[in-house]
Amino acid sequence: xxxxxxxxxxxxxxxxxxxxxxxxxxxxxxxxxxxxxxxxxxxxxxxxxxxxxxxxxxxxxxxxxxxxxxxxxxxxxxxxxxxxxxxxxxxxxxxxxxxxxxxxxxxxxxxxxxxxxxxxxxxxxxxxxxxxxxxxxxxxxxxxxxxxxxxxxxxxxxxxxxxxxxxxxxxxxxxxxxxxxxxxxxxxxxxxxxxxxxxxxxxxxxxxxxxxxxxxxxxxxxxxxxxxxxxxxxxxxxxxxxxx
Amino acid sequence: xxxxxxxxxxxxxxxxxxxxxxxxxxxxxxxxxxxxxxxxxxxxxxxxxxxxxxxxxxxxxxxxxxxxxxxxxxxxxxxxxxxxxxxxxxxxxxxxxxxxxxxxxxxxxxxxxxxxxxxxxxxxxxxxxxxxxxxxxxxxxxxxxxxxxxxxxxxxxxxxxxxxxxxxxxxxxxxxxxxxxxxxxxxxxxxxxxxxxxxxxxxxxxxxxxxxxxxxxxxxxxxxxxxxxxxxxxxxxxxxxxxxxxxxxxxxxxxxxxxxxxxxxxxxxxxxxxxxxxxxxxxxxxxxxxxxxxxxxxxxxxxxxxxx
Ligand SMILES: Cc1cc2nc3c(=O)[nH]c(=O)nc-3n(C[C@H](O)[C@H](O)[C@H](O)COP(=O)(O)OP(=O)(O)OC[C@H]3O[C@@H](n4cnc5c(N)ncnc54)[C@H](O)[C@@H]3O)c2cc1C
Ligand SMILES: Cc1cc2nc3c(=O)[nH]c(=O)nc-3n(C[C@H](O)[C@H](O)[C@H](O)COP(=O)(O)O)c2cc1C
Ligand code: FES
Numbered sequence: 001x002x003x004x005x006x007x008x009x010x011x012x013x014x015x016x017x018x019x020x021x022x023x024x025x026x027x028x029x030x031x032x033x034x035x036x037x038x039x040x041x042x043x044x045x046x047x048x049x050x051x052x053x054x055x056x057x058x059x060x061x062x063x064x065x066x067x068x069x070x071x072x073x074x075x076x077x078x079x080x081x082x083x084x085x086x087x088x089x090x091x092x093x094x095x096x097x098x099x100x101x102x103x104x105x106x107x108x109x110x111x112x113x114x115x116x117x118x119x120x121x122x123x124x125x126x127x128x129x130x131x132x133x134x135x136x137x138x139x140x141x142x143x144x145x146x147x148x149x150x151x152x153x154x155x156x157x158x159x160x161x162x163x164x165x166x167x168x169x170x171x172x173x174x175x176x177x178x179x180x181x182x183x184x185x186x187x188x189x190x191x192x193x194x195x196x197x198x199x200x201x202x203x204x205x206x207x208x209x210x211x212x213x214x215x216x217x218x219x220x221x222x223x224x225x226x227x228x229x230x231x232x233x234x235x236x237x238x239x240x241x242x243x244x
Numbered sequence: 245x246x247x248x249x250x251x252x253x254x255x256x257x258x259x260x261x262x263x264x265x266x267x268x269x270x271x272x273x274x275x276x277x278x279x280x281x282x283x284x285x286x287x288x289x290x291x292x293x294x295x296x297x298x299x300x301x302x303x304x305x306x307x308x309x310x311x312x313x314x315x316x317x318x319x320x321x322x323x324x325x326x327x328x329x330x331x332x333x334x335x336x337x338x339x340x341x342x343x344x345x346x347x348x349x350x351x352x353x354x355x356x357x358x359x360x361x362x363x364x365x366x367x368x369x370x371x372x373x374x375x376x377x378x379x380x381x382x383x384x385x386x387x388x389x390x391x392x393x394x395x396x397x398x399x400x401x402x403x404x405x406x407x408x409x410x411x412x413x414x415x416x417x418x419x420x421x422x423x424x425x426x427x428x429x430x431x432x433x434x435x436x437x438x439x440x441x442x443x444x445x446x447x448x449x450x451x452x453x454x455x456x457x458x459x460x461x462x463x464x465x466x467x468x469x470x471x472x473x474x475x476x477x478x479x480x481x482x483x484x485x486x487x488x489x490x491x492x493x494x495x496x497x498x499x500x501x502x503x504x505x506x507x508x509x510x511x512x513x514x515x516x517x518x519x520x521x522x523x524x525x526x527x528x529x530x531x532x533x534x535x536x537x538x539x540x541x542x543x544x545x546x547x548x549x550x551x552x
Contacts, residue, residue, distance in 0.1 A: 001276055001280070002271075002274065002275055002276065003275070003276045003277070003278065003280075004275055004276070004277060004523050004524065005277070005278040005281055027278070046522070048469070048497075048522075049519060049521060050312050050317075050521055053518075081301065090275070091264050101487065111334075162253070176365070204306075204307060204308070204311070205308050205309070205310045205311065207310050207312075207317065207319070207517075207520040208271070208519070210269075210271040210272070210275070210518050210521075211269065211271050212267070212268060212271050212272065213266070213267065213310070213321070213520065214266075214267035214295075214308070214309070214321045214324045215309045215310035215317070215319060215321060216307075216309075217304055217307055217309060217324060218323075219307075220255060222464055223303055224303050224304050224307075224324060243306060244307070
């Protein structure tokens with residue numbers, strides 16, 4: 001059931017420059033939510049503007065957490081919130097990543113693509129083996145993970161998150177890859193993981209978030225599919241990367 | 245809600261508030277509020293207008309297809325739709341089962357013959373109460389605007405369609421023409437029983453840092469708050485000359501907006517972009533109109549085109 005609700009802000013923090021972490025009170029225990037699912041969120045100051053799609057970072061009973069990178073007006077507005085304020089939310093939306101029980105999973109995130117994979121990693125002690133690689137511009141954007149890559153080498157390894165994927169897959173007997181991040185990173189990863197089951201969480205500009213407007217379509221298989229309704233998680237080999 | 249009843253040609257509308265093609269779907273009727281109740285009870289709508297369908301299925305335009313500006317929305321969806329067969333086989337049965345309000349099917353063709361074949365195919369379905377003939381989509385090369393910019397073509401097309409149906413025949417007009425009143429009169433003379441306006445205006449946005457257009461198609465359709473004064477003036481202009489009723493849309497976000505369009509000459513209004521920025525808006529607009537009319541002992545049908 002998709003609900004439009006106004007959720008109370010429990011906590012606002014800034015775990016990194018340019019990032020805001022929101023904890024919202026859903027008012028009732030949340031069930032059936034999967035990593036990769038998202039909400040359309042809007043701060044009260046943005047009334048009259050579009051909602052912004054944001055992946056779930058974590059769910060604990062009735063608390064929803066989000067980790068948001070500030071890139072424009074819609075995301076900037078979340079930084080102005082304080083505990084007790086309310087955020088408009090439509091959700092939960094999207095399909096989410098498949099289960100990982102018994103699998104050996106490589107999680108690859110880039111920049112603001114961190115949240116859904118971080119949630120899988122945190123749950124993985126009960127489900128299966130997970131190795132989480134995260135790539136970002138510099139130490140400023142670093143979040144907890146197994147192996148960190150920065151463009152400028154200010155923390156972790158200097159280079160791209162995709163640099164040693166080949167070796168890691170062999171070394172850890174990986175049989176499933178999940179990824180989320182910028183398109184060039186995802187396209188490169190798809191090339192590297194052709195022989196392995198690989199799912200990506202995709203981004204698109206959204207108006208409705210619920211499958212009405214057809215604005216969030218991306219080239220998948222022989223057609224266009226809706227990121228909000230058919231996705232955001234897709235089989236990586238089905239996406240026509242060259243058209244993005 | 246007697247106060248906000250209206251009619252559109254052959255259709256009686258229990259509410260003068262409807263939804264704009266391409267901006268509404270059953271998904272919005274399924275959305276729940278915090279208490280688990282429908283955010284938008286369908287009875288608040290006078291009719292349900294489908295997304296435009298074409299004869300063949302259409303994949304739509306490449307992404308990005310959307311960009312929000314300071315006071316409106318740019319889109320270049322490109323009429324992505326399952327085609328007439330897909331619509332009749334998969335969507336129509338669900339619409340039939342779900343809707344308790346009149347269904348208006350918006351459609352577009354790439355030739356006059358194709359429009360005719362489409363309406364003939366749909367005519368036997370009783371669950372279809374009327375048609376909106378889309379001759380105004382700015383986002384496809386062949387369909388739509390090519391038909392909507394020439395009064396002679398509109399006349400030819402609509403007169404062929406009018407003899408093929410007994411249902412409500414609404415023609416949706418584009419604002420991207422020199423004289424919209426001429427298009428309205430051509431549709432009326434050809435046998436249209438109502439008009440819809442406006443479809444989106446041409447619009448564009450460019451990232452000044454990179455010089456890159458925000459839509460893959462570079463130019464798209466502009467809708468939302470910013471188009472309201474334009475839409476209002478065009479509805480007024482058309483209402484001055486046309487005798488058939490007008491379904492008005494363009495930036496309607498509140499019941500006050502809706503009332504302005506009624507005064508300008510609309511018999512009913514449609515909510516478009518506001519569905520995205522305020523899900524449930526059509527219900528709030530209907531309720532606001534109802535309360536205002538009740539409090540002031542007014543009837544919408546008495547206010548149509550009564551601008552002073
Ligand atoms: C399913 C989904 C889940 C997401 N999860 C998260 C998340 O957990 N954390 C997070 O920080 N961000 C996430 N995003 C991205 C986030 O939605 C956008 O950054 C946000 O919409 C930008 O809004 P804005 O008003 O701040 O910026 P805008 O002014 O809208 O845009 C600023 C810049 O970002 C680009 N942009 C805008 N929206 C998107 C988008 N959706 N995808 C790619 N580029 C975009 C614009 O073209 C522009 O260059 C997610 C997106 C999707 C589709
Ligand atoms: C995302 C989007 C999709 C649309 N799709 C259609 C369509 O399929 N057929 C059509 O006749 N109009 C379409 N329109 C135009 C609307 O029906 C309406 O005429 C226009 O948006 C003006 O109203 P508004 O400002 O309230 O949105 C679309 C508009 C938007 C924003
Ligand atoms: S955002 Fe409207 S269909 Fe996906």
